[in-house]
Amino acid sequence: MNSLWCRRLACREIAGGTPAPQVYNRVRAVGHFARLNLEGAIDRVGVCERLMGEVKNFLRKMVGALGGRAVRKHIDGWLTAYADWRFDRRFGTETKPILELDQLDIDSENRDHGVHYQPTQTRPFNLLMSTLSLGKNATFVDLGSGMGRALMLASEYGFKRVVGVEYAKNLCEIANQNMAIYRRKTGSDAKIALLHLDAAKYAIQDSDTVFYLYNPFHDAVMRQVVENIHQSVLRAPRKVYIIYLNPLCRKVIEGHPGFEMIFEQLYHRSRFVVYSSIYLVRLQAEVDQLGRSRS
Numbered sequence: 001m002n003s004l005w006c007r008r009l010a011c012r013e014i015a016g017g018t019p020a021p022q023v024y025n026r027v028r029a030v031g032h033f034a035r036l037n038l039e040g041a042i043d044r045v046g047v048c049e050r051l052m053g054e055v056k057n058f059l060r061k062m063v064g065a066l067g068g069r070a071v072r073k074h075i076d077g078w079l080t081a082y083a084d085w086r087f088d089r090r091f092g093t094e095t096k097p098i099l100e101l102d103q104l105d106i107d108s109e110n111r112d113h114g115v116h117y118q119p120t121q122t123r124p125f126n127l128l129m130s131t132l133s134l135g136k137n138a139t140f141v142d143l144g145s146g147m148g149r150a151l152m153l154a155s156e157y158g159f160k161r162v163v164g165v166e167y168a169k170n171l172c173e174i175a176n177q178n179m180a181i182y183r184r185k186t187g188s189d190a191k192i193a194l195l196h197l198d199a200a201k202y203a204i205q206d207s208d209t210v211f212y213l214y215n216p217f218h219d220a221v222m223r224q225v226v227e228n229i230h231q232s233v234l235r236a237p238r239k240v241y242i243i244y245l246n247p248l249c250r251k252v253i254e255g256h257p258g259f260e261m262i263f264e265q266l267y268h269r270s271r272f273v274v275y276s277s278i279y280l281v282r283l284q285a286e287v288d289q290l291g292r293s294r295s
């Protein structure tokens, strides 16, 4: 307490008020109490501030993450649309238009089990292919190949052979023109074959290893095609892969004992699922081994 206060208290005592030491002690007690309270309050404010800081940091991170994801999604969308727009402009091909079933020239009993024409999106396909790297010595077969965009894209990944199977005559004609234009423009010498055929009737070759399906048909044809691939693996045991984009009939493959899912990924809006006959090949090897050890 400063000297001015002491002097004032002494004056009060002389004037007949409360004795100075008592007043002094009370004032000290009040001061002490006030200081404690103030320190407590400051402490509490400190704790609150720290807490608020933590909350703010947390919210900032959340907003950053959400914002980041949204921005990434937008950028992905733009890049995907740009790559599709650029594909036909770059090569002078025509793969972009979406054609409904009634715009397709189809002569097949499976006509109504088919899905309209829509091309694979370039960027998601390239992202998938660079992730899987299946190219070496493999044959890529697009069942329901439309105007041939997936065939041209696949031809860049070192496949030994690329085959397209399409049941719509007008799409086959466009695909043939596209291949010629593409070859001329890129100087590509990739072996690409186009078959005007119903996919259910395609005779699977022992050398066929990668089957590409962009949601081409519904359950009935899907069942037939999966069984054809399975029979081919039983005949000539080997690892085959089924790449299924927009897998609406995935239950058909997942319910089949010959295939197991080995990969699933969503690239922008394109969901790819990859199945393999690895399990069957392993089983076959074990049976062979058992046979050898018995004999």
Ligand SMILES: C[S@@+](CC[C@H](N)C(=O)[O-])C[C@H]1O[C@@H](n2cnc3c(N)ncnc32)[C@H](O)[C@@H]1O
Pocket (backbone or CB within 6 Å): 104, 110, 113, 114, 115, 116, 117, 118, 119, 120, 142, 143, 144, 145, 146, 147, 148, 149, 150, 165, 166, 167, 168, 171, 197, 198, 199, 200, 213, 214, 215, 216, 217, 221
């Ligand atoms: C979604 S488009 C995919 C086109 C192409 N695969 C691509 O990724 O660019 C499906 C294609 O499958 C064809 N399709 C549907 N059923 C078929 C069948 N049973 N046999 C052959 N092609 C079929 C349609 O005509 C259409 O061109």
